[in-house]
Amino acid sequence: MPIKVLEKEIVSRIAAGEVVERPASVVKELVENSLDAGSSQISVEVRGGGVGLIRVMDNGAGIPSGEVELAFDRYATSKVGSLEDLESITSLGFRGEALPSIAAVAQVDIVTCAVGESVGSYLSLKDGLAGNRGSQGRSQGTTITVRNLFRKVPARLKFLKSPATENSHIANVVSQYALAFPEVKFTLFIDGRVAIRTPGNGQLIDSVVQVYGLEVAQNMLAIRSRDEEWEGRTATPSPVVTGMISSPAISRSNRSYLSFFVNRRWISSRLLAWAVEEAYHGLLMMGKHPVAIINISLPLKEVDVNIHPTKTEVKFQNERTVLGAVQKAIRRTLIELAPVPKIEEVAITYGAPSAPIQVLLTPAEIGSSPAYSPPMAEQTPAVSLPVLRVLGQLSSSYIIAEGPDGLYLVDQHAAHERILFEKIKHQRSHQEVEVQGLLEPVAVEVNPKQDETWKAHYENLAEFGFSIEPFGDRTYLVRAVPVLLHQKDWVGVVRELLDSLSGEDEGGWIEKIAISIACHSAVRAGQELTYDEMRELIRQLEQVAIPHTCPHGRPIMIRLSSEQLRREFGRG
Ligand code: ADP
Ligand code: MG
Numbered sequence: 001m002p003i004k005v006l007e008k009e010i011v012s013r014i015a016a017g018e019v020v021e022r023p024a025s026v027v028k029e030l031v032e033n034s035l036d037a038g039s040s041q042i043s044v045e046v047r048g049g050g051v052g053l054i055r056v057m058d059n060g061a062g063i064p065s066g067e068v069e070l071a072f073d074r075y076a077t078s079k080v081g082s083l084e085d086l087e088s089i090t091s092l093g094f095r096g097e098a099l100p101s102i103a104a105v106a107q108v109d110i111v112t113c114a115v116g117e118s119v120g121s122y123l124s125l126k127d128g129l130a131g132n133r134g135s136q137g138r139s140q141g142t143t144i145t146v147r148n149l150f151r152k153v154p155a156r157l158k159f160l161k162s163p164a165t166e167n168s169h170i171a172n173v174v175s176q177y178a179l180a181f182p183e184v185k186f187t188l189f190i191d192g193r194v195a196i197r198t199p200g201n202g203q204l205i206d207s208v209v210q211v212y213g214l215e216v217a218q219n220m221l222a223i224r225s226r227d228e229e230w231e232g233r234t235a236t237p238s239p240v241v242t243g244m245i246s247s248p249a250i251s252r253s254n255r256s257y258l259s260f261f262v263n264r265r266w267i268s269s270r271l272l273a274w275a276v277e278e279a280y281h282g283l284l285m286m287g288k289h290p291v292a293i294i295n296i297s298l299p300l301k302e303v304d305v306n307i308h309p310t311k312t313e314v315k316f317q318n319e320r321t322v323l324g325a326v327q328k329a330i331r332r333t334l335i336e337l338a339p340v341p342k343i344e345e346v347a348i349t350y351g352a353p354s355a356p357i358q359v360l361l362t363p364a365e366i367g368s369s370p371a372y373s374p375p376m377a378e379q380t381p382a383v384s385l386p387v388l389r390v391l392g393q394l395s396s397s398y399i400i401a402e403g404p405d406g407l408y409l410v411d412q413h414a415a416h417e418r419i420l421f422e423k424i425k426h427q428r429s430h431q432e433v434e435v436q437g438l439l440e441p442v443a444v445e446v447n448p449k450q451d452e453t454w455k456a457h458y459e460n461l462a463e464f465g466f467s468i469e470p471f472g473d474r475t476y477l478v479r480a481v482p483v484l485l486h487q488k489d490w491v492g493v494v495r496e497l498l499d500s501l502s503g504e505d506e507g508g509w510i511e512k513i514a515i516s517i518a519c520h521s522a523v524r525a526g527q528e529l530t531y532d533e534m535r536e537l538i539r540q541l542e543q544v545a546i547p548h549t550c551p552h553g554r555p556i557m558i559r560l561s562s563e564q565l566r567r568e569f570g571r572g
Helices: 008-019 023-036 083-087 098-104 154-159 163-180 204-212 214-218 270-279 319-337 363-367 412-429 448-463 490-500 506-521 531-543 562-568
Strands: 041-047 053-058 107-113 120-126 129-136 141-147 185-190 193-197 220-222 240-246 258-262 265-267 292-297 342-345 358-360 389-394 398-403 406-411 435-445 467-470 475-482 557-561
Touching (some): 023 053, 023 098, 023 141, 023 163, 041 163, 163 258, 220 319, 258 270, 389 531, 406 412, 406 562, 412 531, 448 490, 448 506, 557 562
Parallel strands (some): 041 185, 258 292, 342 557
Antiparallel strands (some): 041 053, 185 193, 258 265, 389 398, 398 406, 435 475, 467 475
């Protein structure tokens, strides 16, 4: 075939393939347009997994009647006018590709009424070509209806998943924008029923309640902004990290609860996800992931958003600074704000069965946490654990203690695990591990898989105080073990580690080894402790950086506040 320039229609179809991958991409583009138009209310309606119908209605600026048709031309945009504009994009859209792309693969109707116009206009498009047009009454704003998506693109239709799956992608898109724009009232109707409805009152926590539910919302911590740090200085911090993160009390089994917004644009970034998870290291059980809504604001010139047609990836001028700022903000929030779980409700009713004790954190508490002191934050012990006075032991498992603000029940095993975990990590990184030589070396035989793991990583075990040398076929001689494990089942620890340590990176190894040693050497539940032992344990707990959860992420203590006690005894 001779070389020729492609027909407009073919170009649009090819371009549409990049922008409109599935029904959720249409929803994303239309919602972004509504947000760019300054809407305070956006309603999304879908039927048949979005293939049947997608309708997005907003109360934004609208399109002037003379520009409606133009909006469907390729590269037609009101958002970028010059090359310089491309360097500092404040809008979500800028490529002028969405409307023509959608019109190329579906039937589109638009009704819009611009600011200052008394009557609205409508336009119907089929196969990307304008058909019926005219004027129609409408309050200010825009409604775009997309029907029969991909009907003329069978290859795409075939690739789509079940309506339920497509619906879940659509719900995710609306959820993400609801989290990014808490000041906008979002409604999503799926096949006629309300799937999401946010109040649009500007409170992120209220969007979280609607998107993730009450249980998650009650366990979210507001990220401490760096304002205090910069008070009195002339320079503005960059980047500024805001949003909310889950306390270690809850977790999820996958990473889909991590949301990132850069200058309010929803983006995906494996590096940012990694940075968040790193900040939670040692706070969540292996294989568990946090919930996080991370807003990153930085000067427009420090981020390039024009990387990909779907605009879901960005390039930071200084990536390490951004990752570092996110990690620091999260770590600081976790250390300072994760409060001691509190017994919210102890119903003691005589004659009737008592209600279960609930450990809850109210949104109000999130806000009333102690103030942040910037300079020494990372080194100083957490501010939220007060000095405690030991009263006694319960069921040989829990230490009862009194604090200035009520009664504390401390899980002795979890508490000791946390203390030892931090001690072990500190000793390793300062090369101060305490080692116990064995009177007689012990031969340990391992299976082939364990053998591989051991060969690859016995240096890591050595850093924690194990002295091991090869001794024939799949057998090793152990000459020394960490002091903490002397007289304990250290062979069990080694086998457990060799079984669980495949496919981790170095950080993961170190964490797992420290957790395993801490877990096996900590006092057990059911072990009676003397008063002095309990006092020593509590004193050490007061020193650790994160006194609220054990390294597996379980809570160490619960608190019954003085106020609750007074209330329960009828003196409040
Ligand atoms: P882009 O968003 O990249 O500019 P689009 O193809 O998505 O490109 O939209 C083209 C233009 O149509 C936009 O620049 C905007 O002027 C107008 N437009 C689209 N949707 C809306 C809307 N909901 N409200 C107001 N104007 C809109
Ligand atoms: Mg757009």
